[in-house]
Amino acid sequence: MARFAPSEIEPKWQQAWEKAGTFTARREDDKPKYYVLEMFPYPSGRIHMGHVRNYTMGDVIARYKSSCGFSVLHPMGWDAFGMPAENAAMERGGHPREWTYSNIAVMRDQMKPLGLSIDWSREFATCDPDYYGQQQAMFIDMMEAGLVYRKNATVNWDPVDMTVLANEQVIEGKGWRSGAPVERRDLTQWFFRISDYAGELLEALGGLDNWPEKVKLMQRNWIGRSRGLQMAFSTIDAPEGFDRIEVYTTRPDTLLGASFIGISPDHPLARALEQDNAALAAFNAGCRRMGTSEEDLEKADKKGYDTGLRVRHPFDTAWELPIYVANFILMDYGTGAIFGCPAHDQRDLDFARKYGLPVLDTFVAQNNGQPVGNEAFVPPKSETVRWLRAYAWDEIATGEEAIEAAIRFCESNGVGQGVTRFRLRDWGLSRQRYWGCPIPVVHCGACGVVPEKKENLPIRLPDDVTFDRPGNPLDRHPTWRDCACPACGAPAKRETDTMDTFVDSSWYFARFTAPRAATPTTPDEAGYWMNVDQYIGGIEHAILHLLYSRFFARAMHKTGHLPAKAIEPFDALFTQGMVTHEIYQTRDAKGRPVYHLPEEVENGHLKATGEAVEIIPSAKMSKSKKNVVDPVNIISGYGADTARWFVLSDSPPERDVEWTAAGAEAAHKHLSRVWRLADGITQEFNEGGIAAYEAEGAGAATEGEDDLTLRRALHRTIHDVTMGIESFGFNTSVAKLYAFTNVLAKTKAGLAARREAIMTMAQLMAPMTPHLAEEIWEMLGGAGLVAESPWPRADPALLIEETVTLPIQINGKRRSELQVAPDMPKEEVEKLVLEDDAVRKALQGGAPKKLIVVPGRIVNVVI
C-alpha cells in the first residue's frame, strides 16, 4: 500500500478488535474498573455531528483508560420512548414501535463505522419490554416504599384536539396542530416524592468534586432552599371558609412595606369568588388560557384583578390591604398567595405602578436615602442598609439580620412561623400518551388503586393501536384496559397513563451493569461496575436529567436495587458543547425563507441553480433549518479517523464547535502526512536500514544530539498529550501531536530514534484515530494490538529543560530577555538583569524601585 487508505484499513481493524473481543467489558478482580458513559441518544433517525463528537470524546477516555490498565465498561443504548415516534405515526402512518426500531437499526449502522470501543453486547432500548418491565417492577417497589403518590396537577389542554399538550407543543398560547387557544386543566397525576430529598440532593452536591461548578450551581438554584416566614392575613368580609389567607415570604423584614395581597387565579378563594363574579371569572379564564411553562408566565404582561376584598395587616388592624388576583402567581408554588412589597421587588413595583398601589420604602442605602422610583431597591441580603420601617432590629442592619429578627419577632407574637422551603417540586411522571412505559397499576372499584403483581410484568403496550386521531390510544383501546384486580380478582381497569421518558433515562446507567438480568440490577454487577466514573453529555441536561437520576439512585438504594455507594451515580461529569453550522437561506416567491443543506451550496451559491444564498451565522444544527452536516458523508469520504480527529481538534470540548468542510479536509491531510511519515520509516527499515538500526541499539537511548533532541520532544509530547486527555483538553492534545509531527518530519535523528518516535506517536494517537494507529503499529512491527498496549510514560529526566527564556519587563512591558538555567537562584538572576543593556539604559545609573523575579517565569523591573 502506498497511500493512506481509510476505506481499507478501517474495516480491517474493526474486525480485528471484534475478533479479539477487545471491547467486551469483563469483571477482572485484579484490575481497577472504569465505567465511561456518554448520554445515550434518542433514535431520531440519523446520527448527527453532535453524536460523533460526544461519542468520540467518550471513546478517547475509554481507550485511554483501557491502555492505563483499567477494566473498562463502555456501553451504548437508546432512549427510545417519546413523542416524536407518535408524531411520526400521526403524520406518516405506521407504528411508533416500527419507526423507533428501524431508526435504531439505521443509527447503529451509522455508528459502527466510527470504530467506537463500545461493548455492543450490552445494548438495549428503553422501549424493549425487558427494560420497561424492570422499570415497572421498580415503580411497584417505589410505591411500596412511599416514594410515589397521586395528586391533581395542571396540564396544557387542547380543547379542539381534546388532548394534553407538551409545553413544546404550545406556541404563543395556541396548540401546535389545532391552533386553538390552550387551556389549563387539572388532572389526577402520578408523582415521585423528589421534594422529600430536596435537602439531601442539595447537601450532596458538595461532595461532587468532579462535576462542573456551573452544573452544581444550577442545581442548587433549582432546588432553591429558602428560609422564610409562613403566615396568614385575616380577611374582611370574605366568603365562608376564607377568613385567613396563608402566604409564604422570604422577606418578612419588609412586612411594613406591604401594599397588596396577590393570589393565583387557581387559588381556592379566586375560584370561589368567580362563581358569582362574571368579570373575575373572565379574568381568571384569561389567565388560564396560557401555557403552563414558567417562562411564558414570567414573560407575560403582569395583570391583576381587584377582588374588592381586603385583609388586615397583622401589626396594625386599622391598616387594610387589597386582595388582587394576579396572573403571575402560580398555585403550584408555595401557598399560591403572596404579599407584595413594591419598594423591594421589581415585579411587585411594576404591578403597584400599574394599579396605583402605594410604594412604601422599608429601607434605603446607607449613604443615599433616595426613595424608590421606577426601580425597586434590591441590594444583596448581606449588605448593610438603613431601615425606615424596622420593627424588631436596629436602624442599621443587613437584610439577613433583619430577616432572622423578623422571624423571631413574628413567632413570639403569634404571627406565623419560620420555615425552610424548597423551590423544587415533586416530579410529575404521568403522561397521557401511548409511546412510554405503562404505569403498572390497576383501578379496582372495590380496592381502589392497586399495584400490579410482579409476576404479571411486563405490562406490555398493545400493538393494535391507531394514530388517526389525537389523544391517548390506550384510553380508547377496546380491551387493553380490562384486567383482574391483583388484590381481589374482580374485573378492573388498567391505568392508561405512561411514564415520563425521564424515568427511562434515570436508571439506564445501572441497567448497563447487568443488561439481561431478571431483576432491574444485580448486587454483584452493580457492586463491581457502579459508579459511572466518567459521564459525558450536553449541558442542556444540567438540571432535569441529572437531578432526576440522582433522585432515582437514592430511590433505587432505598428499594434495594443499588448499593449505598451508588446514591451519587456519576463520580465525574463533563458537559460538552454543541456542533453548529451556518444556515443557508433563499426566499420563495412570497418572501418566506427556504433553507438549503450545506452540501447543496458552493461559494455562497446554490450548486443546482447558481442562485445566491443568504448566509446566517452559526446556529445549533437542526433539521428544520437544514444546517446539518451528515457525518455519514464525512466518514465515507475521508474515513472515521478523519471525522474523529476533526471533532476533537480546534474547539475545546465544553464549547460549541463550528463544522467547516475545510476543517475536515485539513484533518484528513494531516493523517495522510502521519501515514506517509510512518511509511517512510518503514521503507527505510525494511530496505537495508535494519543493520543501521541494530548498530544504533534497538530502542535504547542513543547518544547523538539529534536523537536526544527528538527524544526530549517525544517525552514532552507524551506528557502534554496525557495531560490533555486527563483534563478533557483534547484540542490541546491534538495540537501537541501536530507540533510533534512537524518535529519528526524535520529531525535528522537516527532510524532507531525515529522508529521509537513514530510508534509512540501511534500509541498517543490511538484513542483519537484508532485505525490509523493500529496500521502504523503493525507496519513497524509492534507486538499485538495498539489498543491493548500499555500507555506510554514520559521519562521525567527528559522533561527538564536545560535553559529557559526569562522575559525582562520594565514597568510591566517586555523590553528584553535572558537565557538562564531554570533553577538559577534569584540573586544571580537579579545580577544578570541589572547588567542587561535595556535595563541599564532605562535605569540611567539609578536603582530600580522594585525588582520582581518569578523564578523560571519572568522578571519585572519597576522604575
Place this chain on the structure above:
RNA sequence: GCGGGUGUGGCGGAAUGGUAGACGCAGAGCAUUCAAAAUGCUCCGGCCUUUGGCCGUGGGGGUUCGAGUCCCCCCACCCGUACCA
C-alpha cells in the same frame, strides 16, 4: 422575566495572575512540475516615522509590579425554565 454560561487575528482556537495569538485553516511568496494537482519550505494581528515604537483579548471602570485570566457595571449570543429529548 429568572438561573447558568460564553465573547481573543480574516477563521477555529492556545495561554498555573507572568513574553497574548501555540497548533490548525484561509491567504501570500518560493521550490518541485512542460503544466496542474499533490507535496515541501518561508511569511502571515493592526498602525507608525520599521535594527525601533504605539495599539490590541465584546464595551466601560477597578485591584495588582504585572490582567485574556480576579472584582464591579453594561452589551451580544447560547443553554435551562419542570410535558422536547
